[in-house]
Amino acid sequence: MSIQSRARCWRNVGRFYANRVAAYSELFSIELEQARMRLVREVIALVALAVAALFSLSFLSIAVIATALRTSRFVYIAWAVAVVWMLLCAASYAVVRGQRPARPFKVVREEIRNDLKTVREALR
Template identity: 60%
Template sequence: MTAHAALLSGSRKMSIQSKVNQWGSVSRFCIDRMADYGELISIKLAQARAQLAREVIALVALAVAGMFALSFFCIAIIATALTTPYFLHVSWAIAAVWLLLCVIAYIVVRSQKPANSFRVLHEEIHHDLEAVKEALK
């Protein structure tokens, strides 16, 4: 074996050893981060659960109160028109307005973007993947 071949063989061993060390460091980093991810997931799940419960309770209370208020308002309008020749027109107009409100509410609900509760976790994983890619260069 010539000196040049011995030098290349030695540099390959060195290169392989540095790659093994590099992969070992990356794997230790990933294992350490898994514990952090688990903790972050449990925190974000608890926060998302609490936020969802608050929002659902508030929306149900708002919906019930709003429906009662609007129902009694509509009944008052119909009762006011009861003795007039426009009674049927008023009744049908109120029904049409309610139908229009339902259609508008449906369109608004369908067009809303869903909340991203796990944005922080996604960003952490993305940053860690970038760090791993950088370490493996």
């Protein structure tokens, strides 16, 4: 391949990417907005769930302990409620650690990867 044909090839690659930059920026802004909206919805839902779960389970625990207040097994029941809470906490931690992380900007990455593949094929 001569120097002129290689320069022409690189110039074409430069034009290709110059045309694609606008598409990348548009895709990036769209995916950024989608990721932001999804994050806000998930955070609000998780906070509402956490508050509701905390209040309902707290009152349930108080009711169980209050029911056993005048029995001989009061201490055992109080400790059983505490152990159940600890197990619930450990299970929640395991579920959170086991979740796959979110993959934002997947479309932008795929587009760039496809364009790089196209450029590599064009430069051969």
